[in-house]
Amino acid sequence: MIRNVNKLFCGTLVLFVCSTVDNGTAQEPLSFERYREVVEPIFLAPRGGYGPGRAPCVTCHAEQGTPLRLQALNENPDGTVFWSEEQSRQNFQIVSRLVTPGNPARSRLLRKALAVSAGGAPFHIGGKFFESQTDPEWRTMAEWVQAADPVDPNPNDIPPRLDFQFFQECVQRIFLDKRPGDVECVHCHDSGSRNFARRIPEDRDFWNQEESRGNFAIARRYIEPGHPMLSRFLTHPLSSEDGGDGFHGGPRRWASRDDPEWQMLAAWVRGEEPECLSY
Ligand code: HEC
Numbered sequence: 001m002i003r004n005v006n007k008l009f010c011g012t013l014v015l016f017v018c019s020t021v022d023n024g025t026a027q028e029p030l031s032f033e034r035y036r037e038v039v040e041p042i043f044l045a046p047r048g049g050y051g052p053g054r055a056p057c058v059t060c061h062a063e064q065g066t067p068l069r070l071q072a073l074n075e076n077p078d079g080t081v082f083w084s085e086e087q088s089r090q091n092f093q094i095v096s097r098l099v100t101p102g103n104p105a106r107s108r109l110l111r112k113a114l115a116v117s118a119g120g121a122p123f124h125i126g127g128k129f130f131e132s133q134t135d136p137e138w139r140t141m142a143e144w145v146q147a148a149d150p151v152d153p154n155p156n157d158i159p160p161r162l163d164f165q166f167f168q169e170c171v172q173r174i175f176l177d178k179r180p181g182d183v184e185c186v187h188c189h190d191s192g193s194r195n196f197a198r199r200i201p202e203d204r205d206f207w208n209q210e211e212s213r214g215n216f217a218i219a220r221r222y223i224e225p226g227h228p229m230l231s232r233f234l235t236h237p238l239s240s241e242d243g244g245d246g247f248h249g250g251p252r253r254w255a256s257r258d259d260p261e262w263q264m265l266a267a268w269v270r271g272e273e274p275e276c277l278s279y
């Protein structure tokens with residue numbers, strides 16, 4: 001009985017809790033030992049340069065505010081660097097949330113730094129590090145993810161389509177909506193590289209089709225269709241007490257996943273057709 005409840009819970013929401021805590025349902029959770037032994041060193045490996053595509057992952061990913069937030073490194077007297085086991089465990093928690101156990105192809109960790117031509121994500125500020133899926137480092141990460149039992153009931157299903165119409169008519173309203181004590185998304189996300197809520201021209205009070213397409217293209221980067229809890233769009237402004245990310249430069253709009261607005265967005269990300277909550 002309890003096992004069933006757990007399973008349902010794991011399958012839908014708390015991928016990360018379920019993949020790191022042995023709760024008796026997942027036979028083969030993501031392995032911390034393998035992570036520490038073979039995956040984590042990849043983040044430290046020198047790549048012969050600076051900046052996108054050339055710097056060690058950790059150069060950018062131990063900075064405050066970057067997703068995939070790794071712990072700051074310790075230095076030995078001889079200049080070599082390391083993470084303590086405790087720090088590695090914290091890294092593991094973050095990294096685990098960027099993978100879909102049993103399914104490398106749907107894991108952000110695997111897709112971000114992989115060339116677009118090899119099936120990688122369209123965009124990574126950090127650049128592309130792996131030319132193909134035969135790259136030994138890439139394979140090491142993929143094998144680690146593959147070895148874990150899928151939490152996704154249908155790992156080979158095609159991810160749902162993200163409905164643009166709903167984004168245009170409904171989701172964008174959230175960007176303009178002010179909650180007591182908070183600032184609207186548009187206030188901060190109207191420019192820069194995370195500009196999914198660009199400034200609306202003076203003579204109008206909402207985005208037209210073309211502008212909405214532009215907003216959608218940016219917001220899309222933070223959404224993993226089918227997986228609300230792997231979608232930063234939903235985890236970034238969510239309270240860290242209920243599974244939200246450790247840091248957001250803006251407010252926590254949703255105190256918990258029970259917030260009807262969060263529920264609505266989650267349904268949209270899962271490819272369902274929720275009713276729009278109007279403001
Ligand atoms: C030059 C800086 C830089 C380097 C080097 C870098 N990244 Fe990134 N990475 C970023 C930034 C900035 C973002 C957030 C914006 C984006 O999605 O591109 C990011 C995003 C990511 C994400 C998405 C995290 C999320 O929560 O969506 C993953 C995964 C990732 N990087 C993996 C890597 C890996 C693996 C390496 C090394 C092989 C690496 N990065 C090297 C800057 C960097």
Ligand code: HEC
Nearest residue numbers: 065067183184185188222232233236247248249250251253
């Ligand atoms: C007060 C300013 C501010 C407001 C308001 C704000 N944000 Fe942010 N947001 C930031 C900053 C700064 C960052 C970059 C640092 C970080 O990752 O938190 C960010 C990052 C993000 C990211 C992650 C982008 C990435 O690079 O991975 C998402 C998603 C996001 N915000 C969504 C929202 C949503 C949705 C709203 C409205 C409900 C919102 N934000 C409101 C300042 C804000």
